Amino acid sequence: MKTMLLGSLTGGLVMSGCSPEEAAEQTVTPAETGGYGRTEAEKLRDNMLMEAEFFTEEEVDIIATLCDLILPASADFGSATDAGVHEFIAFIVKDIPDHQVPLRGGMMWLNHRSIKRFGDVFTKATVAQQKELLDEIAYPDKATPEVAQGVKFFDRMRNLTLTGYYTSKMGIDDLGYQGNRPNVWDGVPEDILQEHGLSYDEEWLSKCVNQENRDVMAEWDEDGNLLT
Amino acid sequence: MYIIESSKVYDVIVVGSGAGGGMAAKVLAESGLSVAIVEAGPFFDPTNAEQMTQLKWPYESPRRGASTTRAFGDFDAAYGGWEIEGEPYTRNEGTEFDWFRSHMLGGRTNHWGRISLRFGPKDFKRKSIDGLGDNWPIGYDDVKPYYDKVDKLIGVFGSKENLDNEPDGYFLPVPKPRLHELYYINAARKAGVTVIPSRLSILTKRINNDRGVCFYCSQCSRACSAKADFSSSTALVFPAQKTGNADLFVNSIVREVTTDNEGRATGVSYVNKGDRQEYQLKGKTVILAASACSSARILLNSKSSQHPNGLGNGSDIVGKYLHDSTGSSRAAFVPELMNRKVTYNEDGVGGMHVYSPWWLDNKQLDFPRGYHIEVWGGMGMPSYGAGFGVTEMNKFVGEQVGGYGNKLRDDVKRFYGAIMGISGRGESVAQEDNYCEIDPSVVDEWGIPVLRFNYNWTDYERLQAKHMHETFEEIFDAMGATTLGEVPGKEQDYGLAAPGRIIHEVGTTRMGNDPRTSVTNKNQQLHEVDNVFVVDGGPFVSQADKNPTWTIMALSWKTSDYIIDQLKKQNI
Numbered sequence: 048m049k050t051m052l053l054g055s056l057t058g059g060l061v062m063s064g065c066s067p068e069e070a071a072e073q074t075v076t077p078a079e080t081g082g083y084g085r086t087e088a089e090k091l092r093d094n095m096l097m098e099a100e101f102f103t104e105e106e107v108d109i110i111a112t113l114c115d116l117i118l119p120a121s122a123d124f125g126s127a128t129d130a131g132v133h134e135f136i137a138f139i140v141k142d143i144p145d146h147q148v149p150l151r152g153g154m155m156w157l158n159h160r161s162i163k164r165f166g167d168v169f170t171k172a173t174v175a176q177q178k179e180l181l182d183e184i185a186y187p188d189k190a191t192p193e194v195a196q197g198v199k200f201f202d203r204m205r206n207l208t209l210t211g212y213y214t215s216k217m218g219i220d221d222l223g224y225q226g227n228r229p230n231v232w233d234g235v236p237e238d239i240l241q242e243h244g245l246s247y248d249e250e251w252l253s254k255c256v257n258q259e260n261r262d263v264m265a266e267w268d269e270d271g272n273l274l275t
Numbered sequence: 276m277y278i279i280e281s282s283k284v285y286d287v288i289v290v291g292s293g294a295g296g297g298m299a300a301k302v303l304a305e306s307g308l309s310v311a312i313v314e315a316g317p318f319f320d321p322t323n324a325e326q327m328t329q330l331k332w333p334y335e336s337p338r339r340g341a342s343t344t345r346a347f348g349d350f351d352a353a354y355g356g357w358e359i360e361g362e363p364y365t366r367n368e369g370t371e372f373d374w375f376r377s378h379m380l381g382g383r384t385n386h387w388g389r390i391s392l393r394f395g396p397k398d399f400k401r402k403s404i405d406g407l408g409d410n411w412p413i414g415y416d417d418v419k420p421y422y423d424k425v426d427k428l429i430g431v432f433g434s435k436e437n438l439d440n441e442p443d444g445y446f447l448p449v450p451k452p453r454l455h456e457l458y459y460i461n462a463a464r465k466a467g468v469t470v471i472p473s474r475l476s477i478l479t480k481r482i483n484n485d486r487g488v489c490f491y492c493s494q495c496s497r498a499c500s501a502k503a504d505f506s507s508s509t510a511l512v513f514p515a516q517k518t519g520n521a522d523l524f525v526n527s528i529v530r531e532v533t534t535d536n537e538g539r540a541t542g543v544s545y546v547n548k549g550d551r552q553e554y555q556l557k558g559k560t561v562i563l564a565a566s567a568c569s570s571a572r573i574l575l576n577s578k579s580s581q582h583p584n585g586l587g588n589g590s591d592i593v594g595k596y597l598h599d600s601t602g603s604s605r606a607a608f609v610p611e612l613m614n615r616k617v618t619y620n621e622d623g624v625g626g627m628h629v630y631s632p633w634w635l636d637n638k639q640l641d642f643p644r645g646y647h648i649e650v651w652g653g654m655g656m657p658s659y660g661a662g663f664g665v666t667e668m669n670k671f672v673g674e675q676v677g678g679y680g681n682k683l684r685d686d687v688k689r690f691y692g693a694i695m696g697i698s699g700r701g702e703s704v705a706q707e708d709n710y711c712e713i714d715p716s717v718v719d720e721w722g723i724p725v726l727r728f729n730y731n732w733t734d735y736e737r738l739q740a741k742h743m744h745e746t747f748e749e750i751f752d753a754m755g756a757t758t759l760g761e762v763p764g765k766e767q768d769y770g771l772a773a774p775g776r777i778i779h780e781v782g783t784t785r786m787g788n789d790p791r792t793s794v795t796n797k798n799q800q801l802h803e804v805d806n807v808f809v810v811d812g813g814p815f816v817s818q819a820d821k822n823p824t825w826t827i828m829a830l831s832w833k834t835s836d837y838i839i840d841q842l843k844k845q846n847i
Contacts, residue, residue, distance in 0.1 A: 209662025
């Protein structure tokens with residue numbers, strides 16, 4: 048929880064400069080307690096990944112900076128790093144190693160581009176300069192062939208940032224998803240049906256469950272007609 | 276609990292605890308017979324908080340549910356997957372087969388789609404219709420009483436439709452369609468495709484006091500803590516144990532069926548994965564329900580002087596006629612489903628509320644067997660992959676692809692729930708030269724020789740997949756939807772999933788009246804060894820354009836009744 052609170056201020060600091068035990072302790076989120084139905088082998092693997100490090104401090108700084116350029120805070124919801132997306136990305140590259148070289152190399156590419164254009168690495172550039180660099184690679188249809196590799200890198204960063212954000216509690220609140228809780232489904236609300244010019248036809252409805260009787264034990268006649 | 280050689284002689288040893296094994300264990304234990312259930316994987320109980328994934332949020336997983344450690348994502352209940360460490364399988368060069376194994380109590384019933392379809396009268400007699408493959412030695416009327424019993428015991432929702440080859444049953448009432456399913460219903464009807472409420476083994480209504488009623492979280496793939504969907508553990512194995520007549524051996528992988536000097540089965544030998552020691556269980560009868568391929572493997576590995584080619588394999592048919600359902604899918608962007616009001620919870624039951632059974636006559640078509648259509652979409656819970664490629668959707672509405680900043684929040688929300696997918700699941704034609712056999716040079720970590728697969732699709736399946744895509748486009752056109760990606764062509768086998776991928780593999784111990792061309796008789800009893808039975812998908816002569824589970828359970832119950840009768844008469 049600590050890192051969630053520290054959020055964007057610290058970037059990669061939490062994952063480095065302390066022992067693995069401390070790091071594990073500091074980065075505890077509900078998931079990391081193993082409380083999502085893991086087998087013993089899966090717990091071991093999770094713990095091993097938690098304790099490992101892939102990105103350097105500098106790399107996590109770049110990731111965090113990019114995360115918040117991709118999804119800054121809105122009027123109602125925090126930014127990507129507020130939702131811990133940079134930590135998610137630092138984890139997922141260990142879990143899915145296919146991300147490692149494209150992200151590490153992509154950051155080197157971006158730094159090289161930044162130095163060439165503005166004389167310093169990406170995180171040292173001004174926000175305006177950072178956005179100029181992103182404008183070159185954020186729009187695949189108008190990007191020049193010269194920055195094609197940067198387009199690929201940014202696409203991956205955007206995907207991981209969005210997926211990290213919209214699978215976080217903050218992102219799910221922003222999205223407004225109403226499910227994942229016990230409820231009783233009784234069809235599309237009337238106002239939505241009307242908006243779409245749709246309705247349930249009577250014949251179909253006659254086959255549907257009467258939710259008032261859901262707890263009444265099912266009984267059938269010999270022809271399979273439900274009696275209750 | 277574990278002994279090197281059991282002193283107890285069980286009436287029945289059941290190998291495997293999935294749909295077929297669970298059903299046999301329950302029926303036989305309730306009849307008063309002593310039963311040993313031998314399961315290769317660990318104990319699993321959907322109500323155990325330590326093992327539960329139901330109602331977890333994506334952020335409770337550090338990988339947000341990605342499929343790195345479990346094939347269908349972190350929250351899927353199935354242990355195992357396409358590859359299991361230490362338990363390899365091989366393929367002949369130039370052929371494909373992907374084998375999904377779930378080693379755990381309840382097996383693959385813990386995560387399956389709950390699509391519970393009876394085979395129709397034609398499905399047992401395809402050779403009489405198109406001349407291909409073989410007829411079953413039994414017909415619909417032989418199985419119907421057991422389908423009826425399975426409906427009432429397990430529970431399945433559906434609707435009476437009086438369709439030609441889609442028999443009705445004892446159904447629970449169906450859930451109302453979701454919004455995207457209403458769009459599907461209208462479009463399918465416009466395209467001339469039949470569409471009816473789906474038939475899933477999920478309790479929309481109470482059927483007994485041991486199991487609950489669905490609370491509509493859409494997470495049947497996570498195994499239900501309310502026991503409101505069919506999992507073998509909660510509906511069959513636990514009730515079997517409750518009789519006091521069933522002993523459960525978990526983490527026990529069966530090597531072979533042991534036999535006496537007359538070649539009759541005396542029990543099984545298995546490796547306990549905990550101490551890596553080998554044990555023997557004695558039984559009067561052995562029932563294999565380890566899954567079509569695993570049961571074939573056990574038979575082929577059970578060699579003796581009486582059965583030099585493997586148990587029950589004098590015909591050399593064990594492992595042959597392996598066949599899976601076909602599968603191909605397409606997704607589309609539905610403009611009418613943009614900018615959805617996220618004001619309500621549409622999780623619904625796990626899986627689709629509506630589907631299309633096979634609606635055409637193959638005599639008018641250039642492929643012999645049918646397929647059904649499954650529908651997916653809606654405002655689901657995000658998990659790893661959510662938001663990937665979302666800005667590309669802008670091209671469908673004439674806006675710029677890409678970008679960054681808070682505009683992305685709008686993109687995610689505008690297109691949330693606007694993608695719909697449809698999948699075809701069809702019947703393939705069983706072929707003798709699609710098979711699994713023992714790899715002569717590879718063992719798993721338990722020292723047990725492993726399976727080698729040899730499987731190729733034929734033009735029967737390719738042309739069927741081509742037809743699927745033509746249908747998908749007609750339906751999406753009728754919906755005003757824009758299909759995503761290119762339609763897979765001939766060089767991609769029309770998008771046909773690799774054999775095994777639909778996880779309906781059956782046929783390896785097929786039943787028949789002729790011992791030269793079949794492994795089991797109509798009672799799923801080995802022709803050559805009268806006290807060994809197979810009650811998984813192995814005895815299927817042909818997999819219909821349906822899903823196999825309901826038929827596996829009906830036939831397992833039928834065979835169990837036969838075993839009770841035969842033991843009583845002291846015939847076996």
